[in-house]
Amino acid sequence: MNTRTQEKAQTRQKILDAASRLSAERGFSSLSLRAVAQEAGIGPSSFYRHFTDLDDLGLALVDQVGMNLRLLVRRARQSILEDGGRNVVRAPIRIFMDLAATNRNLFRLLLGEGSGSTPAFREAIAKEIQRFTSDLVEDLKRGAAFTGRPLAHVECAAEAMVTVAFNLGAAAVDRSAAEREETTERIIREVRIIMRGAEAMAAGWEPAHA
Amino acid sequence: MNTRTQEKAQTRQKILDAASRLSAERGFSSLSLRAVAQEAGIGPSSFYRHFTDLDDLGLALVDQVGMNLRLLVRRARQSILEDGGRNVVRAPIRIFMDLAATNRNLFRLLLGEGSGSTPAFREAIAKEIQRFTSDLVEDLKRGAAFTGRPLAHVECAAEAMVTVAFNLGAAAVDRSAAEREETTERIIREVRIIMRGAEAMAAGWEPAHA
DNA sequence: ATCTTCAGCGAACGTTTGTGCGCTGAAATA
DNA sequence: TATTTCAGCGCACAAACGTTCGCTGAAGAT
Incomplete structure (x- = not known):
């Protein structure tokens, strides 16, 4: 070159x-x-x-942020593979939050700019997050096949998980380490609830009514 | 006066x-x-x-938006009471989405400005949403007592529900009526998953493992 | 009837904004 | 070596910005 x-x-x-x-x-x-x-x-x-524009810059920025994010996530995923079966929820989220903490600007851009600027910019971000969700869907399917615990409405469950993790995570990015820790645990619990709900639905379980 | x-x-x-x-x-x-x-x-x-400032304006705006929101929600809640027990998820969310569609500016402000401006502004918005979540917690407890289906981690479940509804709802606000409809159904499904998860956990249900 | 208050106005200020223009000098090409 | 390319610069401009100032005139108080 x-x-x-x-x-x-x-x-x-x-x-x-x-x-x-x-x-x-x-x-x-x-x-x-x-x-x-x-x-x-x-x-x-x-x-x-x-x-040509600031908008142009914005799109390029989202592009790059998305690339970096996917790279980091792919790397993180590999380190999870060692962890066979246990901590299916905890380990990924811990990694996700560490990632968010050490790449604040990156995540802030992806999360804070939900409606900040031009529609093209908005949609670029939305698409990036959607891609993230798609990846999670694949992971969930793979995990379900491995543990033998099927999930109902995988796409919806994944969307809910991503929404919760990204949003609560974004709010915690600027807080103290202690608060971040607390938030991380809360996210884990909430994702577990979603997971359990999808499992329960797949198994046809329903609460007994009084 | x-x-x-x-x-x-x-x-x-x-x-x-x-x-x-x-x-x-x-x-x-x-x-x-x-x-x-x-x-x-x-x-x-x-x-x-x-x-004195634009920031000053911002705080006043959030205040007013919060008040309006609470007013609307309170009104909506009353109209739900007629609907005895059935549609515990669907009815409130439908109302919520209609509210969002007819008060776009209000919701956009509450949702789009996650990291837009000054910290005071940010926190004011966060507090407003938190108040919304607290209300939902009360509703969920009341509902659980009524239907005899206890929920585990009510606060977490409520937070997850609010996060999902507000975020996906905000993204859909500017879409066509058809897309909004589709999104509404997806939100309903996701909230149901969360609900079912909290119920399953409270009941001590666990998926059989292979 | 007289005096006080004060919401709204228009003019002016110094900054900062986006953007166009022509120049330069080193790298690429011939 | 001679020629072309072009990233970066400085300058200039019009426009929009936040903010201050003194004035006005109707409403409220006396």
Whole structure:
């Protein structure tokens, strides 16, 4: 690859990082082209060599955030495989929360910008989370086949789990370690409830009525 | 009450309405004092007669949104009481979604601004949703006592339900009626899963393992 | 009838915003 | 070596921003 294109990609990345860093404080929707350029260490007019718009930047940012997230998750998944069967809920969520804590900006962007800015931006984020949910569906099916405990409405259950984990997790990202710990446990419990519900439905169990 | 103070309260309300209307498009965090003033039909400088800041406005807005929400919910709850026992999940969620559809701005503010702006604003919103959850906890306990089906971890279950309903609901607010319908059914299913899980746990039910 | 209060206004300020333009100098190409 | 490409820069501009100031005129108080 050319030295030229290499350097261009490099400053492009600097812009993306700057945007990610700045959007952590006030949200992506309320940040300015000039501020981003300054944080990236380039002049305002140079910005246009890489992106046409702030919206354009936003889409690229979501793209990259999604890629990073999937990479991290894939790596995490491998380390779970060693843990045979036990802690099917606890281990993944612990990893998820650690990930969120060490990649705040990344998660904040994915979670805080639910309705912040342009529709395209919104939808890009939604799609990214949906992809995450799809992966979880696969995992759940695999897990169910392994433990012999089928789940009803896997897609819905997965969606509920992801929604709970992402949302409560996002709220805890900026809290103290102790509070984060407490929140993590609560998420685990809630995901367990969902899991148990899906299992109960699959087994046809119903509560006795008085 | 004086005509004077009455009129003041009136324009104050006009400002709040204007902010609510405008924040629906781009989010509260990215709106300007001048734009709000213009939408409210007053000069920029008159804004300061009612609020010191945009943050100040934000807090007042959350306050009012919370009040309206609680009012609507209370009204909705009464109309549920007629529906004895059956549709414990479906009826409330249908009402909730109708509420969300006819009060978009209200819900969008409560849901989209998760990390948009200042911490005080964030926390005010979090507190409002928490209050909503507390109410649901009470309802669930009452319902459980009535149907004789106890729930485990009521607080957690309620939190999960609220999180799912608010989040998926918020995403659907801007969609077509058909998509909203589809989303509503999915929310109902997911809340049912949570409910069933909490019931199963309370009953000590566990899935048979292979 | 006189005086006080104060919501709303318009003008002005200094900043910050997005964006266009032409230049530069090093890297890529020929 | 001569030529082309183009990322980055500085400058300029119009527009929008938050905020201050003094004025006005109707409502409230005396």
